[in-house]
Amino acid sequence: MNVGEATYKDLQLLGINSIHQLANASADQLYARLQQITGQLHDPCVWDVFAAAINEARTGEKQPWWQWTKIRKKRQLEGTFCI
Template identity: 45%
Template sequence: MHPEKVCRERLRVLTDLPNIGKAGAADLVLLGITLPDQLVGRDPLQMYHDLCRLTQQRHDPCVIDVFISITRFMDGEPARAWWCFTEERKRLVASA
């Protein structure tokens, strides 16, 4: 079995995800995500907009970077630091 697949199968709580601590996990729970595998196929930009709507505040755009990092990771990509997705987020937001 591929090592990264094993790693993903061992994820039990949201804080097991790369780039997710207690605050990030709390944001995910607000979105109705309680298990890492619930991130598969999710749209990180929509997650961000939903979080802003639910909390009635605009969150730092870097939250989008984190959401991209964890959705990509759960979709099978290697774990990468959230700031690796900043340029992609800027392009994504500009085109939305």
């Protein structure tokens, strides 16, 4: 998985230690849990990175994280984003 060091550490903190675990994860749940565990609000772009990594784990298709920004922003406008 092609993620940066900070995301790798976040995934470890969340108990994600394999591609299989990541493929079965939800970006919403990971993002919400990360904020609970750390007691901090995180930039919504973290959700974008999680979504891209999960998609790659599920499909093998590598996409830049910012391709998920449009999806997140639409959900934010609709009030369906997890935070």
